[in-house]
Structures are given as C-alpha cells and as structure tokens.
Amino acid sequence: MTAEEEAVPAVLRPPVEERYADELAALRRADAESDAARPPGWALSARAVRAFVIGDERWGVRRKFYGDDPLVDRAIVALLGRQGLMLVGEPGTAKSMLSELLAAAISGTSALTVQGTAGTTEDHVRYSWNYALLIADGPSHRALVPSPIFRAMQTGRIARFEEVTRCAPEVQDSLVSILSEKVLMVPELGEESTVSARPGFNVIGTANLRDRGVNEMSAALKRRFAFETVRPIADPVFERELVRLEVAAALGSAPGGGDLFETDVLELLVTVFQELRSGVTAEGSPLRRPETVMSTAEAVNTAIAASLEARYLGGGRPGAAEIARAMAGVAHKDDDEDAQRLKAYVDTVVRERARGSRTWRTFFVAAEELWG
Structure with a gap:
C-alpha cells in the first residue's frame, strides 16, 4: 500500500465519538480528577x-459548535x-451537529438515531419483528427488533430523532407516551410487555422551520419537549473560523502545507453568504434575499x-473565481427569481467593491x- 493510499480515511465521516475520542477521554479524566458530579x-x-x-483549552478540547453558548x-x-429537547431552526444551522455532539458526550454514542422521512413508520420509533423467528417461535425477545429509541431506553442513553416534522402526525405522536411515562409497551410479550427507561434516557429531536413537506407537531407532543431555536451564525469571525475548520477536516491542508484559503478569499465567501442570508449588506443597504437557504x-x-476544483483542476489553492463557480449551484436551487436577485446583488454590491479590491474584482x- 502506498503512502497516499494509507492517508485515505477508512470512512468518509466517522461518528463524533470516534473523531473526538481523545477529547472525550481527556474530559473523563478531568471529571475523575475533580470529582465532578x-x-x-x-x-x-x-x-x-x-x-x-x-471547547476548553485547559483540556485540549476545541470548539465544535459556533454561535450561541447560552x-x-x-x-x-x-x-x-x-x-x-427539540432543536428547531432553518436548514443548515447545525441542529443535527449539536444533537450529535450532545448525544456523544452524554451517552458515549450518537448512533441511536431515527431519521424522519415521509416513509418513517411507527415501527421505526417503537419496535418491529423478525418475521421468520416470529413465525417459528411466536412473539419473543429473540424475535423482537428494537428501534434506536427502544435501545436507548434499555441502556439509559440519548436517542436522536432527526427531522421529526417530516414524519406523519401519527408517527410523531408515538413519542408522546414514551416521553411522558418513560415506558414502552410490547403487548405481544404478555407479562414481560413493559420496557421502562433507565436513568440517562432522553430524546433530542430536530425540526426545520422553513422547508417543504413538513407536518405540524401536535400540542401534546410539543408539551413533551423543551424547544430551542438554533439561529444562523451572526458573527462573521465565528463563521469564517467554522468554515476554515470544516474544510480542513474534510480536505486537509493546502498543497505544500498551510490553510487552503487565503484570508481575503475566506472573508469574501462569508460576507456574500451573510449578506444574502440577512438581506442587508455590511454597509447597511437592503437586499432582496434569495429563497434558497444561504446557511453556514x-x-x-x-x-x-x-x-x-482548485486542487484537481487548478493551481492548488482556491480563489474568488472558484468561489463564484461553486456558488452557482447553490444560488439557483429553489426559485427562478433567485437568478434575478443574485444578478442584482452582483450588478450593484459586488460591482462597487470590485473597483477597490482585486479579490472582489x-x-x-x-x-x-x-449568475447573470
């Protein structure tokens, strides 16, 4: 095996508990040394x-969630x-990342996850059966196929329910008794039909506020969750740092070492996204916001x-032209009028900045x- 082949990761995206295993171990040691409850x-x-x-520099733990510490x-x-806990907000605001980080830190695993879709059924939330064993032996623990939430209850861990509002209302409401009573009934098992949650069990849900194909949660289900809104990153310094770290984690450093992005190119990228997301330029002038989600x-x-593009087709380090070309696919996703909104942004804001900056030019x- 060549050195280049050895550098290729075994999987594209290891779970949080594997990526940051050293940090989690350091924090466990810190807890032991301080007798923290x-x-x-x-x-x-x-x-x-x-x-x-x-993040905590004392233990070599880096920040992973940027934005609202409270x-x-x-x-x-x-x-x-x-x-x-229900994390709500616009798409792309790191709701899933935050739920994954919390689950990994609290339970040691983020894998007990239900992915909500239009095809999610109550079986995905509660349990199903291995029908070959069910026919052979009848209802039994051996034939039972527990859901991630079922396993979280049995082991006292955090379960994650992604995109709750993409599920049908009757599927969503299967959570109501689980969250209120912390009990799941399996009537087919007779006397052994009750599964009670162990200490440490809870559910983190996520839901988009602005998306197609969503189903409103019932009032009963809403009462079972504490709602927190995850908002887009407002601080451009935080957003630049997050983008830089995520690109470095995905692709490594620039050929020859160092950051992939020059500072002025990264500043341009974040400025464009922040302005189009908020509908206001850095100078305070109003813009027509595109319908597409210009998230972090x-x-x-x-x-x-x-x-x-720069690494495999260009000179190695991305510049402003590569940013413009990469943004073309993002900008025209949802609405035909977005092309006109973006053209107006280029013709006014970008044109003016291009007069005094080579990067913007x-x-x-x-x-x-x-974009024209």
Missing part, C-alpha cells in the same frame, strides 16, 4: 459536556430534566467544492458570467 446515566458531568461542545447551556439543562452548511459545501468577473 455526573447526572445519573451520563458518561460525563454537565460541565464536561458543555466543554466538549464549546443555547448550549439551556440544551444541557433540558436534557437533565424530564422533557426531551451551504457556505462550507461551497468552500469544499471550490477547494476541490475576480469574483465579480466570474459571478457576472455565471
């Missing part, structure tokens, strides 16, 4: 969970209580696409050709 069933203390998410505190407190997640995807030339 751990909530029943938790792998780490609440303070260590917080440090894992927002939101992280409220999320941890919610999971200490009897209610579940899309900014990361754009940065990765630009980096790949390069971006303007490429964007005018692609």
Whole structure:
C-alpha cells in the first residue's frame, strides 16, 4: 500500500465519538480528577459536556459548535430534566451537529438515531419483528427488533430523532407516551410487555422551520419537549473560523502545507453568504434575499467544492473565481427569481467593491458570467 493510499480515511465521516475520542477521554479524566458530579446515566458531568461542545483549552478540547453558548447551556439543562429537547431552526444551522455532539458526550454514542422521512413508520420509533423467528417461535425477545429509541431506553442513553416534522402526525405522536411515562409497551410479550427507561434516557429531536413537506407537531407532543431555536451564525469571525475548520477536516491542508484559503478569499465567501442570508449588506443597504437557504452548511459545501476544483483542476489553492463557480449551484436551487436577485446583488454590491479590491474584482468577473 502506498503512502497516499494509507492517508485515505477508512470512512468518509466517522461518528463524533470516534473523531473526538481523545477529547472525550481527556474530559473523563478531568471529571475523575475533580470529582465532578455526573447526572445519573451520563458518561460525563454537565460541565464536561458543555466543554466538549464549546471547547476548553485547559483540556485540549476545541470548539465544535459556533454561535450561541447560552443555547448550549439551556440544551444541557433540558436534557437533565424530564422533557426531551427539540432543536428547531432553518436548514443548515447545525441542529443535527449539536444533537450529535450532545448525544456523544452524554451517552458515549450518537448512533441511536431515527431519521424522519415521509416513509418513517411507527415501527421505526417503537419496535418491529423478525418475521421468520416470529413465525417459528411466536412473539419473543429473540424475535423482537428494537428501534434506536427502544435501545436507548434499555441502556439509559440519548436517542436522536432527526427531522421529526417530516414524519406523519401519527408517527410523531408515538413519542408522546414514551416521553411522558418513560415506558414502552410490547403487548405481544404478555407479562414481560413493559420496557421502562433507565436513568440517562432522553430524546433530542430536530425540526426545520422553513422547508417543504413538513407536518405540524401536535400540542401534546410539543408539551413533551423543551424547544430551542438554533439561529444562523451572526458573527462573521465565528463563521469564517467554522468554515476554515470544516474544510480542513474534510480536505486537509493546502498543497505544500498551510490553510487552503487565503484570508481575503475566506472573508469574501462569508460576507456574500451573510449578506444574502440577512438581506442587508455590511454597509447597511437592503437586499432582496434569495429563497434558497444561504446557511453556514451551504457556505462550507461551497468552500469544499471550490477547494476541490482548485486542487484537481487548478493551481492548488482556491480563489474568488472558484468561489463564484461553486456558488452557482447553490444560488439557483429553489426559485427562478433567485437568478434575478443574485444578478442584482452582483450588478450593484459586488460591482462597487470590485473597483477597490482585486479579490472582489475576480469574483465579480466570474459571478457576472455565471449568475447573470
């Protein structure tokens, strides 16, 4: 095997608990040294969970969630209580990332996950059967196929329910009794029909506020969750740092070492996304916001696409032209009128900045050709 082949990761995206195993181990040692109290069933203390998410230099733990630190505190407190935690917000605001980080820190695994879709059934939330064993032996624990939430109850861990509002209302409501009573009934097993949750069990749900094909949650289900809104990153410094780290994690460093992005190119990328997302320029002038979601997640995807073009088709390091070309696919996803909105942005804001900046001028030339 060549050195180049050895450098290729075994999987594209290892789970959080594997990627940051050293950090989790350091935090467990910190808990042991300080005699920090751990909530029943938790792998780490609440303070260590917080440090894992927002970083702690004392233990070599880097920040992973950028934005609202008090939101992280409220999320941890919610999971200490009897209610579940529901993270809501626009697509691409790192709701799933936050739920994965919390589950990994609290339970040691983020794998107990139900992915909500239009095809999700109640069996995915509760349990199903191995029908060959069911026919051969009748209802038994051996024939039972537990859902991730079932397994989380049995082991006292955090279950994640992604995109709750993509499921039909009757599927969503199968969570109501689980969250209120912390009990799941399996009538087919007779006297052994009750599964009671062990300490540490809870559910983190995520739901998009602005998306197609969503189903409203019932009032009964809403009462079982503490709701927290995850908002887009407002601080451009935080957003630039997050994009830089995510690109480095996905692709490594630039050929020859160092960051893939020059500072001015990264600043341009984040500025464009922040302005189109908010509908206001850095100078305070109003813009027509595109219908497509200009989230931080899309900014990361754009940065990765630009980096790949530069690495394999260009000079190695992405510039403003690669950013413009990578953004073309993001900008025209949802609405035909977005092309006009983006053309207006290029013709006014970008054109003016191009007069005094080589980076913005390069971006303007490429964007005018692609977005016009």
